[in-house]
Amino acid sequence: xxxxxxxxxNDVVAAALAAGADAAEAxxxxxxxxxxxxxxxxxxxxxxxxxxxxxLRVFVGRRQATVSGSDISVEARAKLIARAVAMxxxxxxxxxxxxxxxxxxxxxxxxDLDLYDASExxxxxLEDRARQAEAAARGAPGVINTDGASASWSxxxxxxxxxxxxxxxxxxxxxxxxxxxxxxxxxxxETGYDGxxxxxxxxxxxxxxxxxxxxxxxxxxxxxxxxASTTAPVIFENRLAASLMSPLIGAISGPAIARGNSxxxxxxxxxxxxxxxxxxxxxxxxxxxxxxxxxxEGVANGRCAIIDDGVLTTWLxxxxxxxxxxxxxxxxASRGLAGPPGVSPTNLTLQPGERDQAAxxxxxxxxxxxxxxxxxxxxxxxxxxSVGCAGFWFEGGEFAYPVSEITVAGNLIDVFARVVPxxxxxxxxASNAPSLLVDDLAIAGR
Numbered sequence: 001x002x003x004x005x006x007x008x009x010n011d012v013v014a015a016a017l018a019a020g021a022d023a024a025e026a027x028x029x030x031x032x033x034x035x036x037x038x039x040x041x042x043x044x045x046x047x048x049x050x051x052x053x054x055x056l057r058v059f060v061g062r063r064q065a066t067v068s069g070s071d072i073s074v075e076a077r078a079k080l081i082a083r084a085v086a087m088x089x090x091x092x093x094x095x096x097x098x099x100x101x102x103x104x105x106x107x108x109x110x111x112d113l114d115l116y117d118a119s120e121x122x123x124x125x126l127e128d129r130a131r132q133a134e135a136a137a138r139g140a141p142g143v144i145n146t147d148g149a150s151a152s153w154s155x156x157x158x159x160x161x162x163x164x165x166x167x168x169x170x171x172x173x174x175x176x177x178x179x180x181x182x183x184x185x186x187x188x189x190e191t192g193y194d195g196x197x198x199x200x201x202x203x204x205x206x207x208x209x210x211x212x213x214x215x216x217x218x219x220x221x222x223x224x225x226x227x228a229s230t231t232a233p234v235i236f237e238n239r240l241a242a243s244l245m246s247p248l249i250g251a252i253s254g255p256a257i258a259r260g261n262s263x264x265x266x267x268x269x270x271x272x273x274x275x276x277x278x279x280x281x282x283x284x285x286x287x288x289x290x291x292x293x294x295x296x297e298g299v300a301n302g303r304c305a306i307i308d309d310g311v312l313t314t315w316l317x318x319x320x321x322x323x324x325x326x327x328x329x330x331x332x333a334s335r336g337l338a339g340p341p342g343v344s345p346t347n348l349t350l351q352p353g354e355r356d357q358a359a360x361x362x363x364x365x366x367x368x369x370x371x372x373x374x375x376x377x378x379x380x381x382x383x384x385x386s387v388g389c390a391g392f393w394f395e396g397g398e399f400a401y402p403v404s405e406i407t408v409a410g411n412l413i414d415v416f417a418r419v420v421p422x423x424x425x426x427x428x429x430a431s432n433a434p435s436l437l438v439d440d441l442a443i444a445g446r
Contacts, residue, residue, distance in 0.1 A: 003157030003169050004028025004052065004072075012056060012077060013163050019085045021058035023099050025162040025298075028072075029053045029337055032155050036126040038134050039148035043127060049154075055337030058084045059098060063091040068337035096323040097340075099297070104319075104329060105166045106294035106301070113293060114286045115172040116155070117200040126151040129177055132207035133214075137181040140215020142222060147180035147191065149211060153201070166298035174289070175201045179211040183218035190402075192218030196428065199287040217371070220392075224402040227393060227445040233367030234408055234441040235360050237391070238424045240373055241433040245279065245348055247378050247385060247412055252312065253343045254321025254332075256380065263383030263413065264312065272312045273416050276353075279307035283331070283346035290346040290430030294331075297341055301331035306345075316343045350433035353421035357435040360422050362397035364437060369394055370408070383412040407444040415441070 009026040016024035030052050037045040054077065055068040065087035069080050134149035155173040160166065178195025194213035198204050236244060250256060251264040264272070273279075283301040285291050295301045297319055306314055315325070318333035318341045334344035361369065370391040378385045386409035393400045415438055422435035 003030055003159040003171060004054070006159060006161060006167060006169075008072070009159060009161035010167075012054070012081065013161055015078070016056060016058050016081050016085060017163060019081050021060060021085050021088065023059040023163045025057045025099060025160065027055040027337055028159045029055070030157045033152065034121075034123060034126060034154070035150060035152035036123060036130050037148050037150040038127065038130045039146065041131065041134065044148060046123065053337050054080065056080060056084050057340070058088050060085065060088040062093045062095055062097050063088050064094065064097045064340060065091050066338050066340060094320070096320040098319065098323075099162055099164045100299050100319045100329060100333075102164050104299045104331075105164065106168060106298060110168055110293035111284050113284055113288070113291045115199050115288075115291055117173040117175070117202075119201065121153050121175070121201065126153065129207045133177055133179040133211035136208040136211030137179045137215045138211075140181060140212055140219060142183040142185070142219030143181045143215040144184040144189070145182040147182060149177070149179035149207075151177050151207070160296075160298055162298055164298075168294050168298055170292055170294070172291075173199055175199075175204055177204060177207050177210050179214040181211070181215040181218040183215070183222055185222050187223060190218050190221035190224060192216065192221060197289060199289065203287065221390070221402045221404070224390065224404040226405050227403050227443070229445045230443050231440055232443055233364035233437060233439050234443070235357065235364065235367065235369045236436045236438075237369060237371045238357070238422065238426050238433060238435045239428060240370070241436040242348070242350065242429070242431040243373060243376070244415075244419070244436060245350060245431060245433065247376075247383075248279075248416070249316065249345055249348070250378075250380065251383070252306070252315050254315050254317040254325065255343065257315050258321045258324040261381050263379075263381060267312055268315065270312055271310045272413075273307050273310040273419055275310045277307060277310050277419060277421060278305055278351040280305050280349050280351065281345045281347065282349065285347045288347040288430065290348070292346055295333040296335040297329070297333040299329055299331045299333060301346070304330065306348075316345060318343050346430065348431040349425070349427075350421060350436070352423045352425040352434040354423055356423050358397070360420065360435055360437045361394050364394075364439070365397060366393075366395045368392070368403065368406070368408070368443060369399075378412075385410060385412050385415070403445075405445070409442045409444065410438075
């Protein structure tokens with residue numbers, strides 16, 4: 001899967017300039033994917049996808065337009081180009097619009113990040129993985145049923161060419177397995193899920209281990225109670241603790257800062273987290289699920305510590321938000337085929353501390369370990385935040401009983417200032433954190 005032909009994209013850019021654009025950027029995306037779901041040991045769904053798409057962004061002065069299409073024939077490309085230039089001429093002026101500055105573009109040999117596994121699994125092998133995962137989930141103690149299991153594989157190739165002289169190819173593959181189990185007893189039913197996604201199939205855990213963990217998580221939830229509202233220490237389990245970083249990323253994204261609607265808008269250079277706490281963004285992590293050799297404007301990217309020893313060091317900027325703020329892009333532009341670039345991090349990691357989850361529980365004494373979260377609510381201007389949760393109450397540093405139907409709430413400026421990271425960092429996705437202890441959070445129960 002070499003990605004769309006570079007000469008085709010060069011032709012599109014040249015034709016856009018000939019049609020009246022002052023600058024242009026063309027993107028070709030190719031995707032192949034196969035996903036298989038089994039339920040009750042029966043094949044339930046087979047999804048296959050093959051797509052080739054072309055995206056074009058053009059500038060006429062400070063006016064821009066983006067268009068995309070999946071027909072890449074000569075006639076369709078000509079229509080796409082004409083439409084893009086006509087749209088740009090009618091667009092409102094944007095003083096910050098434009099391609100990235102040439103001196104910021106990724107040049108020369110791009111880093112090889114080992115993201116592309118060329119071996120394609122057969123449908124039969126994916127079905128076999130899903131069946132093994134489901135069988136292990138169904139066989140777990142306390143499990144009475146499953147919600148199915150799935151195995152999938154995909155590859156994408158994304159090539160970008162711009163009139164500023166950038167050309168780059170980003171190729172990646174992904175393989176995943178997931179299973180969902182239902183445990184039950186006289187008091188009711190509970191669900192549990194486990195799943196993993198990786199770049200290389202050889203890095204996947206065994207399907208049986210995934211299914212067994214889904215079953216274990218479901219059975220552990222049986223007998224969940226509601227608790228009275230209280231204030232107590234809360235530990236966010238490592239597999240979901242990274243979701244605490246998502247409102248942070250929204251609050252330091254260049255577009256939010258430029259609009260002035262962020263609870264961190266005046267806090268650059270301030271101590272936001274406790275000393276010793278560091279959050280890194282690493283676009284060049286080998287086999288990383290968020291890795292990329294350049295950002296989505298072709299800008300050279302690299303590792304940065306967004307939070308360094310507790311201090312907020314940077315906004316996340318693309319070219320337009322950087323220009324609006326009088327700064328320089330940080331290489332965090334992110335875009336699809338249509339629409340102008342936004343911003344996003346790559347591989348975000350809250351670096352681990354000294355103590356494992358059990359030690360955090362002992363430190364806290366009694367409190368709540370959260371193992372699932374849903375329906376978060378955030379006031380982006382103030383940082384007031386709440387989220388629905390389920391998990392386990394612990395006492396004397398030991399698990400006491402599962403709890404459900406609770407909400408935890410706080411102001412994120414207070415929450416961030418009191419985060420204690422555990423040592424149990426487990427790289428599972430593009431955003432990762434160890435278990436995180438916050439000493440005192442409002443818990444709304446029954």
